[in-house]
Amino acid sequence: LVPDAVIVRPAVVYGPRDTDVLEIFRSISRGLVLEISGGERWFQAIYVKDLADGLLAAARTPQASGRAYFLAHAKAVAWSELSSAAARIMRKRTRVLRIPSALAYAVGGCAELCSRLTGKPTILSREKVKEARCRHWTCDTRRASQELGFEAQTSLELGLAQTLAWYKETGWLKY
Numbered sequence: 001l002v003p004d005a006v007i008v009r010p011a012v013v014y015g016p017r018d019t020d021v022l023e024i025f026r027s028i029s030r031g032l033v034l035e036i037s038g039g040e041r042w043f044q045a046i047y048v049k050d051l052a053d054g055l056l057a058a059a060r061t062p063q064a065s066g067r068a069y070f071l072a073h074a075k076a077v078a079w080s081e082l083s084s085a086a087a088r089i090m091r092k093r094t095r096v097l098r099i100p101s102a103l104a105y106a107v108g109g110c111a112e113l114c115s116r117l118t119g120k121p122t123i124l125s126r127e128k129v130k131e132a133r134c135r136h137w138t139c140d141t142r143r144a145s146q147e148l149g150f151e152a153q154t155s156l157e158l159g160l161a162q163t164l165a166w167y168k169e170t171g172w173l174k175y
Contacts, residue, residue: 004065005040006058011072014159015048016166020123025086025164028094029175033083036132037098041079041135044072047159050152057150064148070139073152085157086093089164090175104129 014021054071111124165172
């Protein structure tokens with residue numbers, strides 16, 4: 001550890017130009033929400049502009065040297081909330097398709113194999129399926145709030161609206 005370094009650990013990052021969360025939105029724009037069966041799962045996210053603000057706060061706070069901070073919106077959300085909000089913004093009716101874990105792992109393995117054969121990267125893998133199966137992918141943002149004075153300001157609804165509008169304007173997503 002470098003003494004003057006500040007470690008920041010962002011949660012799920014979303015916003016314009018992101019290609020990972022885009023794939024979820026593409027599925028929703030087609031009217032399909034894919035979920036791994038086994039119940040609701042919770043996560044925290046951070047809109048890219050808020051992440052930039054958090055990084056600046058960490059860099060500008062001398063007392064942050066040698067410390068680690070989770071940067072995320074303090075409110076955890078369910079994946080179903082993300083899907084519902086995105087569908088509402090896109091004015092799409094969706095169907096939920098719950099996939100058994102074993103099938104999800106198999107699909108992740110096939111995606112990895114295709115990636116190796118074609119040389120093209122994939123966002124789906126067995127490791128991503130393992131992450132997606134976690135019940136609570138959350139963190140404690142209090143240290144960032146108390147020591148950096150940082151709190152993510154962009155609500156999920158507003159961040160999604162801005163992100164989806166950008167995807168639509170640039171032609172990355174049609175809805």
